[in-house]
Amino acid sequence: MQHRPFQRAMARIAITIAAALALAACGYGAGARVNTTRSIPVGLYWTSAAPIARGAYVMFCPPPAPAFDEALRRGYIGAGFCPGGYGYMMKRVLAAAGDAVAVADDGVRVNGVLLAHSAPIAADKAGRPLPRYRSGARVLGGAQLLLMSDVSATSFDGRYFGPIDRAQVQAVVRPIVTW
Known part of the structure; x- marks a missing residue:
């Protein structure tokens, strides 16, 4: 008993x-999504049908590419249901069609302005070299987006993998509660 x-x-x-x-x-x-990474503010987000525009937070499927394969192996991104077995990523659109983007050792410039927290890091915390996307000033095409963190200097973002095609974006996400 x-x-x-x-x-x-x-x-x-x-x-x-x-x-x-x-x-x-x-x-x-x-439509609720939870972000637990520091690439954008940690918190609860809601998917939206809003247009993909500069400044928006987006959720996207990384395209199959060696940089994302290595990121998955090293744990920078999670496994998931995107092609290549990648999980969704959330970033901010910091450049879009018509913007001039340059990636150099001191950081990423959009239309000549150096972005905060954008200097590429040579190696991760384990001492492994990070992939590098290098580009002199180039104008993004109509379907290209530069997706990055504007709050974290250690985010795995566009400074390592370059522009993403807007077709990879699954949704614009809007913050509901963040901290």
Whole structure:
């Protein structure tokens, strides 16, 4: 008879977990997304049909490429359901069609302005060299976006993989609660 309180407690825990999972699944289906990286502010975001524009936060599937293969192996990005087995990434659009972008040792310039937190890092915390995207000033084409962090100097972003085609963007995401 001593097992009955334990069984009731375990049943309550199981019901609570099942309800939390069901709520999370409903939230995801409705457009809720959680960002746990420091590439954009950590928090809860909502997908939006807003147009992809400079300054917007976006969720995108990295295109299959050696830089993303290495990022996945090293744990810079997670595994997921995007082509190549990559997980979604969230970044801010810092340059779009018609913007002049240059990537150099001191950082990334958009239309001649040096972006904050944009100096490429030579190696990760484990001492492994990071991939480098180098480009003299070039104007982005109509479908190209430069996706980067504007809040973290250590983000794996466009300074390492270059411009992304806007077709990779899954949604614009808007912050609901961040910290």
